[in-house]
């Protein structure tokens with residue numbers, strides 16, 4: 001059974017960044033306003049994320065890493081109207097099958113924090129011979145999740161990583177996306193032993209300041225705000241797009257659909273096509289786009305490693321967004 005679980009987990013979590021994305025979304029779901037991330041060896045040795053969210057009840061810790069344990073899905077109907085990021089209840093379970101997982105958490109009502117260790121979906125003792133029960137410890141409200149030795153029991157996967165800096169770059173990329181998107185949340189992401197953070201954004205930074213901190217002033221100074229909605233198609237899109245004074249060799253598209261970082265090759269293609277009519281040849285744009293679509297129209301049940309999302313009226317919605325870009329950035333009349 002553990003072998004099956006291990007294989008399934010290895011398909012959900014293919015690289016450290018997939019584990020980190022799940023942990024990041026959990027922390028945001030828990031209404032955190034501060035997220036600190038620590039990474040060692042590209043996340044293969046250590047991924048640690050400390051939040052100040054609502055915490056996990058002591059009583060829920062024993063089943064936390066069982067598959068389909070989730071506090072986010074109350075009834076089957078919720079599936080079509082899900083507002084939070086996660087609903088599958090598989091992330092922590094999966095991670096516990098391919099790494100050593102430690103959870104330290106404190107809710108507002110608890111007078112101490114609790115620390116629990118997990119392997120293969122179950123509570124385990126921190127040292128052989130000790131009790132596996134969560135232990136009381138000091139701590140502040142919130143949750144700290146520590147993932148150590150990812151893929152320790154999947155040596156072929158472990159060997160498949162070419163460089164830890166490549167894996168760290170993927171981690172920084174996803175943290176950077178959420179750091180732009182989540183206004184009101186402070187982010188920091190550091191390599192272990194490195195005094196300078198790869199990413200730091202204060203909680204009160206505006207979206208443009210967040211983009212400036214992560215992507216630099218040359219692009220932040222050339223951004224135009226976008227806003228477009230259409231009730232007929234049940235969507236609202238907001239964001240910032242670079243103008244014709246700015247272009248680079250590769251498109252940067254920070255895309256969020258219903259507050260989840262996703263990929264959409266069709267949106268990317270359409271945006272590139274639109275910009276190609278007014279940018280110099282070979283020049284590409286920067287675009288941060290937050291798209292909110294009626295949840296019943298979005299297929300959010302995507303595989304964590306396949307971040308492509310499908311939604312209804314895709315062509316029409318993309319056309320409306322590209323129109324907005326043309327009007328706001330290329331001076332085309334509506």
Ligand code: ADP
Nearest residue numbers: 026027030070071086087088089090091092143
């Ligand atoms: P899902 O997010 O799909 O519910 P996960 O396996 O990612 O499933 O998490 C399982 C449950 O653990 C969540 O539903 C939530 O109740 C709890 N949880 C996980 N991370 C946190 C966190 N950082 N703060 C508070 N609760 C958390």
Ligand code: MG
Nearest residue numbers: 022026086091
């Ligand atoms: Mg989750």
